[in-house]
Amino acid sequence: MLLLALRGLGLRIVPVDKTLRQLQQAVRSPSEPDPHDRMYLELPADLAGEVRRGLVLNGVAKALLKQAIDEVGRDLRLEHLQDVKSLLHRFVAEASVDRKTDHVAAFMREHARELESADCVLTLLHLEVPERLEIAGTVLLPLGHELVPAVPELTTELNCTAYISVPCRGTNYPNMAERARKQAIHALGLLRAGLEQQNVYHPWQLRFRLGERYAFADRLAGWTRQTDSAYSVAVDGQTAERLATLRFMRVPAVPANDLDRRALLALTWIDRSLVMPDRLVAMLFQFFALEAILGDKAEGRKSLGLAFRRTMLGHVVSGGWPAPEHIYYQYEDVRSAAVHGSEPPVVTDQQARRFGHDVIRTLDEFLAFAETHGYTKRAQVLSALASHEDAPRVLEHLRARDPEWNDFEHRADR
Incomplete structure (x- = not known):
């Protein structure tokens, strides 16, 4: 049900459970690793023994480990994790040393979090909104609207003329803000194309865009440098x-x-x-x-x-x-x-x-x-x-x- 709900919000779900289970099985496989396609991992001190100090992954396990590292960062339940590589290296070590325990379930119990819901409000430049409007799954808000968090990050940006609010779910606010920015850019693109079809707007009037600031009510506020920002340069x-x-x-x-x-x-x-x-x-x-x-x-x-x-x-x-x-x-x-x-x-x-x-x-x-x-x-x-x-x-x-x-x-x- 959770995955269906997230898909309904337009989120691309990448659950890592299946890959972790395949990785656990591959680590426990008795097949000999190819000397040209293998990976050596040193066991953590608490798992190493007198004789066994590390383990060698075969090509399949090596590829699955790389895939799992990538998918953990895209699984919204785990996107808050830091140093994912070290966590998964330990997962592999534990799966190899203790072959009876289901380390996938243990990993998810320890690290997965419930998804939080929040609205990310971003600044808009050169777009005036006299009233609350819903556009392509987002909400456009005028200056001073009650749904706009009263934080300096939003109220002090130069040339800000309105705001756009995007519903988000996840466990990492900076990542959620980045997804909100992409959704907002998509909505503004649709709005821009729709306005052009009205045949009453000058092309220069369609150059509105996102500002640099964003906020999640009282939880987090920040800014993202525009990709077209310029820096000064000196030529001698x-x-x-x-x-x-x-x-x-x-x-x-x-x-x-x-x-x-x-x-x-x-x-x-x-x-x-x-x-x-x-x-x-x-x-x-x-x-x-x-x-x-x-x-x-x-x-x-x-x-x-x-x-x-x-x-x-x-x-x-x-x-x-x-x-x-x-x-x-x-x-x-x-x-x-x-x-x-x-x-x-x-x-x-x-x-x-x-x-x-x-x-x-x-x-x-x-x-x-x-x-x-x-x-x-x-x-x-x-x-x-x-x-x-x-x-x-x-x-x-x-x-x-x-x-x-x-x-x-x-x-x-x-």
Whole structure:
């Protein structure tokens, strides 16, 4: 009944009980661990004996332990736990030493908590609400409404024009606040699309958004930094001198030829990616920049062609071997999925930064290569890379790295 009720609130339930039971069984399995797929755990002092100081998990138990660590954090009854890894390591040790006790039931009795219900109230910017309104499972509240907690976190935020209240359940208030923020963003997105359909609002009027503050009545109040927040940066003379060595810093605002036009288009997409807080959208912009300089419409599978030309540039300009995997795998998983209507994977900060850094470096190498040979058109650069004497060597290098390249056909006559 509890799980059905939570699903009714739109919460994605991930009960860890089943995985813990499978883990307990796997730990007690007599199968020999694969020496190439195993994990050693040291037993806690109170469970270790004179002879046995640790235990070795086989591949199945190792995978289930990793899965359980992930699921504990998503089981709302257990989301309050700290140092989950240590708790589950002890669970595994106890299951191995004491094979008669049901440690799953004991673990849940000790650590699971009853879910608490609370309303999370968040600040709104640039949206005026004259009265209490229900929108997509949330409640919009005007300034001074009795349901708004009278705490400084809510009443002192600059430009706050209203509030949004989201019902929450869980055992960890910061996590509950994060879920409330996602639900509020969803509701505001629906509201924004609905208002647009009324044909009476200017697009600028649809730019309302969440503020940074939130509160759970008298239980907890806090703030969340906006993803589009900006920090001050200082640029000195030494930095300016280093910037002057970058070839793309000389791209003119008014292009003189096809090469300049392509470079300026790439820079426009790069600039948009650097100020875009959404990592997925930022990566899409970075792919657009990459395709502006290295794209070939005639190719069937464009991801490998892009990756090949990027590797060629890095090799002939900088003398290195840039790893191209993040281009062709992310092209399929991120770029193609998003453009063609599939659900793309989560893009991490590290992925986005690494890819964005490499795209800018690729542009610099593209312009340096063109300048060295006196090229003024993108087609000249692509043709030179395709017919370069090192192209077969680069392809051989790529095939040695990844069998994905075995079916790639290099065209030297493009």
